[in-house]
Amino acid sequence: MPDGVGSGEPTHDDKRQLPESRLTRHEHATTPQRRGRCGEVPSPGLGSCRSRASAHRGDQKVAPENTVPAVRLAAAKGAHQIEFDVTISRDGELFIMHDATVDRTTDGRGAVTDLTAEELRGLDAGGWKGPEYAGTRIPAFREVLEAAPPPVRLNCHLREAPGVVEETVREVMALDRVEQCVLACSSGQARVAQAMCPDVLICYMDGQGPPGSDYPQRAIDFGADFLQIWGWDDSMADACARLHTAGVRVNYFGTEDPAMMRKLTEAGVDYVLTDDLDTMLSVLAEYGVRPLGQ
Numbered sequence: 001m002p003d004g005v006g007s008g009e010p011t012h013d014d015k016r017q018l019p020e021s022r023l024t025r026h027e028h029a030t031t032p033q034r035r036g037r038c039g040e041v042p043s044p045g046l047g048s049c050r051s052r053a054s055a056h057r058g059d060q061k062v063a064p065e066n067t068v069p070a071v072r073l074a075a076a077k078g079a080h081q082i083e084f085d086v087t088i089s090r091d092g093e094l095f096i097m098h099d100a101t102v103d104r105t106t107d108g109r110g111a112v113t114d115l116t117a118e119e120l121r122g123l124d125a126g127g128w129k130g131p132e133y134a135g136t137r138i139p140a141f142r143e144v145l146e147a148a149p150p151p152v153r154l155n156c157h158l159r160e161a162p163g164v165v166e167e168t169v170r171e172v173m174a175l176d177r178v179e180q181c182v183l184a185c186s187s188g189q190a191r192v193a194q195a196m197c198p199d200v201l202i203c204y205m206d207g208q209g210p211p212g213s214d215y216p217q218r219a220i221d222f223g224a225d226f227l228q229i230w231g232w233d234d235s236m237a238d239a240c241a242r243l244h245t246a247g248v249r250v251n252y253f254g255t256e257d258p259a260m261m262r263k264l265t266e267a268g269v270d271y272v273l274t275d276d277l278d279t280m281l282s283v284l285a286e287y288g289v290r291p292l293g294q
Contacts, residue, residue: 049284049287049288049289050270051265051268051269051270051271051289052080052153052270052271052284052292053081053272053277053280053284054080054082054083054155054251054273055077055079055082055083055274056083056254056275057070057084057085058070058074058082058084059071059073059077060275061276061277064105064126064128064133064136065098065105066085066096066097066098066105066125066138067126067136067138067139068136068137068139069126069133069136071084071139072147074277075148077278077281078291078293079152079277079291080153080291080292081152081154081155081251081271082148082154082155083155083157083184083273084144084154085097085157086141086156086158086164087100087112087161087164088113088161088163088164089113089115089116089117089119090114090115092167093117093120094140094142094167095112095138095141096138096139096141096144097138100113102115102120102125102138105125106123106124106125106128107124108122113162120138123137123138124136124137125137125138141156141171142171142175145171145172145175145177150179150180151292151293152180152292153180153182153271154182155182155203155251155273156168156172156181156183156184157184157205158184158185158189160186160189165183165193166192168183168193169183169192169193169196169197170196172197172200173196178199178200179201181201182201182225183200183201183202183203184203184205184228185202185205187204187206190202190204201225201226202224202225203224203225203226203227203228204219204222204227205227205228206222208228208230208253209230210229210231210232210233210235211232211238212233212235212239215227216229216239216242216243216248219243219248220242220243220248224248225248225249226251226270227243227248228273229250229251229252229253230252230253236263236264236267236268236269237268240267240268240269244268249271250271251269251270251271251273252269252271252272252273254272254273254274255272255274256274256275256276258279258282261274261279261280261283262286265283265284
């Protein structure tokens, strides 16, 4: 089973202070100023709840995963964060695709990194989801960024392929999205990214684990901006508090269960990755958190 919400397997899945208007009120109050760069606008009715909805591979429950329609739909519904996977073609162009091959989600076959940009653009990445999405193409990284402008947070999960880090950082800088995009990557990839752009936001992905493991402390020691916890244990609230004190925000991978969504929200998780965006937004409404932009 490919890694995803509820798959049972973890995925390999700020430095410059911004004006207060670029921070949510809660983040401004609780996050040390050495980090805390955030593109979200204040959410009316925020209260004391800091949790937000992260659309895993876009709104993939409705639209084909990791496509422009899935990203646009997630943004239109008010997702606070959108997660997607960044890979690279044989000739060095960035595309959005989770798997190492195109076999599962397109009408083609073969490894993404063995195919040219032209070959990837010729594949149908939507017909498998339903006839209404037939003809949907594998999007380039730039197309996804254009489909989801700020203030939505973009969680860019970098796949392990030569050139992915360098090209991603170049694109993010060229499009002025450094404050919007978080690069979810290994420590090795992070060091390459930080050497190119010291202000780049990093989600530390080495050895993901539950809150009671050594993963949170390793993320703190690395100086990460985010981490992505996988799995629940009763230390979640304490781990979130410790991470927030250190300036690290918490992504959680992942759930479609409303009861778990409530537990994560009450524990202080910042972003809950989910394949069921509508349910997550409904749960957050119980805590006074509105969809982004509403």
